[in-house]
Amino acid sequence: MSEFLTMFRRFKDFSGRSRRREYWISTLIFQLILIGLSRLEMVLDLNFGVPEVEEGPLVLLYNVILFIPVLALNIRRLHDVGRSGWWLFMSLVPLVGWLVLLNFFVREGEARSNKWGPNPKAMTPVQGGAWG
Template identity: 50%
Template structure:
């Protein structure tokens, strides 16, 4: 949960730097769980608008808008951590294959040492004093 809050609180729209796998995947996990809970609440209380396939949940829609920017930012920082440009997110425009490529990149370990987006976050945390 700390990683999720770190992304929301400290790096809301920060597309610079690098993000470790743990930061990215914890944000993704917590965000998915929150979306599932909100969808369940919408279904239970009828908080959906629209008809048929255009039906949208009010709570999950607002939540999706709230985490859109930090989700993009942490994804770009994760790509930076593997030594790739954030422009790789455009791979999502290629159906299925783009998502598979991005999943692979997000699963890769950090690029060792510093790269053009900054120092390795693993090294920073190892040298940081305990709070």
Template identity: 40%
Template sequence: MEWYLDVLQNHYADFNGRARRKEYWMFTLFNVVIIVGIAIVTAVLGAVSETLGLLGVIAYVLYALVVLVPGLAVAVRRLHDTGKSGWFLLAGLVPVIGGLIVLYFMIIEGDHGPNEYGPNPKSSDPIGLSASPIGT
């Protein structure tokens, strides 16, 4: 949860620098959990009343709008960690293969040492969490 909150509070629209895999994937995980939670609540409320179901849909749309910019920012910084430009995220618009290519770059380990986008984020933990011995 700390990684998710760090992106929202400290890197909301920060498209500069690098994001390690753990930061990107923890942000993504919590987004999925929250969206599934909103979907379940919306389904239950929609079964009770159409008006309450509409409120759930509105809550989902508002949440999606709030996390749109930080989601793009952390994805761009993740691509920077692998030495790719943030514009490479547009490859995801190519049907099927584009999404797989972007997914590949989100999964692979970042560049060791500094690159053109900044120092290695693993060398200094931005929120004080120690790196796991297995890696991130």
């Protein structure tokens, strides 16, 4: 859960690096909350009065609030593997783009410092890593 909260604390940090653990735990918690909100909307029948609409106001608000923190986390994760945040545009390429990004997201980060900062795995809380 602390990784998910770290995503909020670093919501405006587009220049650092994020470890795999921070990325995947945050993604898991994000998805679980999204599923819960979606189920709650179904139970409460909150679909803007249009049966064809799958997302209601809770899911919409949740996605709007988390758009910037999730975007920043994705960019920092790409920085950790030595890629620019511009690689996120690969998601616009059907199927292949998502596979390329998935490959980057599951990779271990670069062990050495790169142009986006020092290795977050090697950092301690005193050095201002993910805890600072």
